[in-house]
Amino acid sequence: MPAPATPLSDLRPGDRAEVVAVAGDPALVQRLYEFGLFEGETVEFVGTAPLGDPVEVRLGNARLTLRKADAAGVTVRPV
Amino acid sequence: MLTKTLTVALVGNPNAGKSTLFNALSGLRQRVGNYPGVTVEMKKGRFAAGGTAVELIDLPGTYSLAARSPDEMVAVDLLLGRRPEEPRPDVVLAVVDATNLDRHLYLTSQLLDLGTPVVVALNMIDAAEAQGIKINAAELSARLGVAVVPVQANAGVGITDLTRAVVAAAEGGSAATGPAFPGAFEAEVAALQEELGPDVPGFLTRRLVLDVGGYVEQWLVGRHGEGLRLKLNTARRRLADAGHSVPGVEARARFGWVKAAVGAAVARPAERRVTATDRIDAVLTHRVWGTLVFLAVMFLMFQSIYLWAGPLMDGIEGAVGRVGEAVAGALGPGPLRSLLVDGVVKGVGSVLVFLPQIMILFGFVAVLEGCGYMARAAFLMDRLMSRCGLSGKSFIPMLSSVACAVPGIMATRVIENRRDRFATILVAPLMSCSARLPVYLLLVGAFLTEGYAWWVPGLVLFGLYLIGFVTAPLVALLLKRTLLRGATPVFVMELPAYHRPRVRAVVRRMVEAGGAFVVRAGTIILAAMVLVWALLYFPRTDPTGVPYEERIAAAEAAAEANADRLAELKGKDEATDAEKEERETLEAAAAEPDRLNGEWKRDSLLGRFGRWLEPAVRPLGWDWKVGTAALASFPAREVFVGTAGMLYGAGDVDPGDDEQTAGLGAAVKADWAADPVRGKYGVAVAASVMVFFALCMQCASTLAVIRRETRSWAWPAFTFAYMTALAYLGALVTYQVGAAVTDWGA
Numbered sequence: 001m002p003a004p005a006t007p008l009s010d011l012r013p014g015d016r017a018e019v020v021a022v023a024g025d026p027a028l029v030q031r032l033y034e035f036g037l038f039e040g041e042t043v044e045f046v047g048t049a050p051l052g053d054p055v056e057v058r059l060g061n062a063r064l065t066l067r068k069a070d071a072a073g074v075t076v077r078p079v
Numbered sequence: 080m081l082t083k084t085l086t087v088a089l090v091g092n093p094n095a096g097k098s099t100l101f102n103a104l105s106g107l108r109q110r111v112g113n114y115p116g117v118t119v120e121m122k123k124g125r126f127a128a129g130g131t132a133v134e135l136i137d138l139p140g141t142y143s144l145a146a147r148s149p150d151e152m153v154a155v156d157l158l159l160g161r162r163p164e165e166p167r168p169d170v171v172l173a174v175v176d177a178t179n180l181d182r183h184l185y186l187t188s189q190l191l192d193l194g195t196p197v198v199v200a201l202n203m204i205d206a207a208e209a210q211g212i213k214i215n216a217a218e219l220s221a222r223l224g225v226a227v228v229p230v231q232a233n234a235g236v237g238i239t240d241l242t243r244a245v246v247a248a249a250e251g252g253s254a255a256t257g258p259a260f261p262g263a264f265e266a267e268v269a270a271l272q273e274e275l276g277p278d279v280p281g282f283l284t285r286r287l288v289l290d291v292g293g294y295v296e297q298w299l300v301g302r303h304g305e306g307l308r309l310k311l312n313t314a315r316r317r318l319a320d321a322g323h324s325v326p327g328v329e330a331r332a333r334f335g336w337v338k339a340a341v342g343a344a345v346a347r348p349a350e351r352r353v354t355a356t357d358r359i360d361a362v363l364t365h366r367v368w369g370t371l372v373f374l375a376v377m378f379l380m381f382q383s384i385y386l387w388a389g390p391l392m393d394g395i396e397g398a399v400g401r402v403g404e405a406v407a408g409a410l411g412p413g414p415l416r417s418l419l420v421d422g423v424v425k426g427v428g429s430v431l432v433f434l435p436q437i438m439i440l441f442g443f444v445a446v447l448e449g450c451g452y453m454a455r456a457a458f459l460m461d462r463l464m465s466r467c468g469l470s471g472k473s474f475i476p477m478l479s480s481v482a483c484a485v486p487g488i489m490a491t492r493v494i495e496n497r498r499d500r501f502a503t504i505l506v507a508p509l510m511s512c513s514a515r516l517p518v519y520l521l522l523v524g525a526f527l528t529e530g531y532a533w534w535v536p537g538l539v540l541f542g543l544y545l546i547g548f549v550t551a552p553l554v555a556l557l558l559k560r561t562l563l564r565g566a567t568p569v570f571v572m573e574l575p576a577y578h579r580p581r582v583r584a585v586v587r588r589m590v591e592a593g594g595a596f597v598v599r600a601g602t603i604i605l606a607a608m609v610l611v612w613a614l615l616y617f618p619r620t621d622p623t624g625v626p627y628e629e630r631i632a633a634a635e636a637a638a639e640a641n642a643d644r645l646a647e648l649k650g651k652d653e654a655t656d657a658e659k660e661e662r663e664t665l666e667a668a669a670a671e672p673d674r675l676n677g678e679w680k681r682d683s684l685l686g687r688f689g690r691w692l693e694p695a696v697r698p699l700g701w702d703w704k705v706g707t708a709a710l711a712s713f714p715a716r717e718v719f720v721g722t723a724g725m726l727y728g729a730g731d732v733d734p735g736d737d738e739q740t741a742g743l744g745a746a747v748k749a750d751w752a753a754d755p756v757r758g759k760y761g762v763a764v765a766a767s768v769m770v771f772f773a774l775c776m777q778c779a780s781t782l783a784v785i786r787r788e789t790r791s792w793a794w795p796a797f798t799f800a801y802m803t804a805l806a807y808l809g810a811l812v813t814y815q816v817g818a819a820v821t822d823w824g825a
Binding site for chain 1: 465573
């Protein structure tokens with residue numbers, strides 16, 4: 001049985017997950033797509049900034065940082 | 080062989096090594112291109128490829144051609160040949176990072192839509208090899224339909240092959256086509272193209288459909304009316320119903336195409352190797368170690384702008400002083416000498432004195448950006464800065480403004496979002512800079528040291544710095560909610576791989592920043608200095624028509640002649656009445672030059688204006704002397720001390736000289752003690768002046784730099800207006816509350 005879908009912001013450091021859906025402000029969604037964060041891709045949750053926000057994720061060889069509120073719009077399924 | 084000059088546009092993601100490649104191609108033959116309406120700079124360079132001259136334009140780093148701001152649109156327009164300043168590029172040179180091909184080729188696939196020949200520079204090929212990534216450039220070239228040249232820009236490897244490929248692409252002329260989009264999408268684009276007419280390029284019509292709320296949409300809806308928006312929304316809905324919703328349709332088409340090409344041409348190790356960046360990041364973004372390293376880096380940066388620049392600035396000031404003396408010695412007294420010494424030489428000095436701070440800060444910025452730490456600093460500080468509506472990228476510009484707003488404002492170039500950048504620029508001058516310190520030290524020394532506990536002066540200084548730390552974020556928040564309101568900027572940032580910063584790139588950046596400041600801001604600062612000099616110099620004669628300079632020179636000669644006798648009299652323990660009388664006369668004569676200077680400045684144009692303005696500053700507890708000195712400090716805050724020195728008859732006080740400053744403090748205190756208001760409320764008045772200087776915008780250099788960075792006079796004018804209003808209000812409240820507390824205590 002596949003793992004239940006969860007917001008990207010709820011992952012723990014080291015977790016890897018497949019992107020299921022990207023939702024939110026059109027400009028944000030477009031920017032995430034441009035970075036290669038789109039449905040079907042695998043992301044790794046690297047960690048959270050010391051002050052609690054934003055979060056860091058790894059996509060292939062690239063590392064992205066986005067705010068928790070924005071990461072909450074990205075639905076993933078842990079693998 | 081081509082005989083005409085080729086125009087080549089250099090395009091790439093941030094961190095693709097674009098600047099390095101630009102420098103490798105054009106060497107030192109670079110200049111800054113000027114594009115009206117753009118706040119980002121684009122560099123232009125020249126090089127020769129065989130017998131062909133090439134003009135290279137370095138476009139700002141971008142992840143996509145989906146323009147969201149005027150700045151981004153200029154790059155797109157330039158690529159389409161829609162800017163009057165430049166011809167349409169003959170070739171687009173796309174720089175991609177070989178270790179991160181998928182994402183970087185996304186932009187390349189957009190460039191293929193332009194219809195211009197494209198050449199791909201496969202940069203950082205050495206780093207890819209080190210990670211076990213094997214790229215078959217010939218296969219990739221065949222798949223993409225464009226020339227692909229492996230290069231290592233930082234070592235100059237592959238540059239000749241690259242220039243050859245650029246010339247060949249220009250001669251070949253034909254452009255490859257990028258990925259195919261679904262038929263339903265092409266049909267919608269064709270229908271809208273019909274609507275818009277032939278003068279809108281097909282490339283922009285596609286962007287119109289794809290970029291929801293983007294710049295092309297705003298521009299074309301503004302031109303064609305709301306009817307277009309309706310049609311656009313209907314078209315997008317139809318696409319969504321057909322399973323091709325925007326912007327997903329673009330990502331799927333492009334990444335599908337990119338992945339097919341990369342899959343055929345690139346072999347990656349099955350398991351991704353742990354890179355040096357992974358290991359470094361584990362420390363630098365760590366909750367404890369990351370925070371400690373960050374604090375240490377910020378402290379080092381701050382300390383170096385604040386302290387290392389000090390000796391250099393003293394050196395510049397000393398040299399300027401010697402030049403002034405030399406000029407003064409070569410010329411007789413009169414307007415020309417005064418203009419050259421007090422206006423021009425001091426003005427040039429006040430421009431040059433900023434260079435150490437600017438160059439040190441930009442050295443730091445270049446190192447931090449070059450090694451990849453700048454993005455980590457923004458990552459660590461984002462939470463804090465988001466509280467005032469900004470992002471982590473505003474942190475370093477704001478922090479460096481505590482030393483000086485001029486380099487701080489120049490450092491806002493790291494902020495891509497226009498609104499965030501402008502908000503940071505507008506509040507940076509509120510941070511308490513080092514030029515305020517002489518004013519604080521003068522007044523704290525005179526009014527809040529003697530008779531107060533040892534910790535009072537320090538606490539007052541701390542409070543004055545706190546005013547900036549509290550006000551700046553509040554004003555930023557207010558600006559972001561009002562004047563600079565707009566869609567919340569998307570804060571998605573790449574954390575680039577760590578690189579060793581290159582000394583040449585750092586030095587180049589420092590020299591460029593210093594040069595740009597001197598050339599663009601220097602003239603305005605100089606003009607402000609000369610203007611204030613003239614207002615304090617004219618009229619130069621007393622009511623009887625004798626020039627003040629002659630009277631002062633005569634008085635100085637008289638004082639000089641009697642200096643020995645005065646010293647002798649002062650040395651006597653017991654004096655006769657006649658000697659006492661003689662001593663008083665001689666002392667008055669010794670003070671005569673300063674008294675005359677004070678009288679001259681009192682009757683100067685600025686002095687007259689200051690006296691006329693006195694009713695406006697009386698609610699702040701000020702007299703016309705404080706008001707005039709505040710007006711005269713427009714070129715730079717520390718000028719307040721020197722002007723106050725002249726007006727209070729304490730001579731031309733050097734703000735850096737502790738003894739002279741203390742003498743002026745005593746003179747101010749004595750002058751105020753003789754006045755019923757300022758005598759009683761001296762501390763409240765001193766506090767009012769200090770709060771005014773904490774909040775005011777008396778700094779021509781900062782205004783000149785704001786003008787330069789925003790490319791508009793409106794923003795410096797607004798900054799001056801709001802800060803002056805804030806300063807007046809702050810001083811008013813301080814004095815009124817202070818006076819009330821004094822009365823209540825008495």
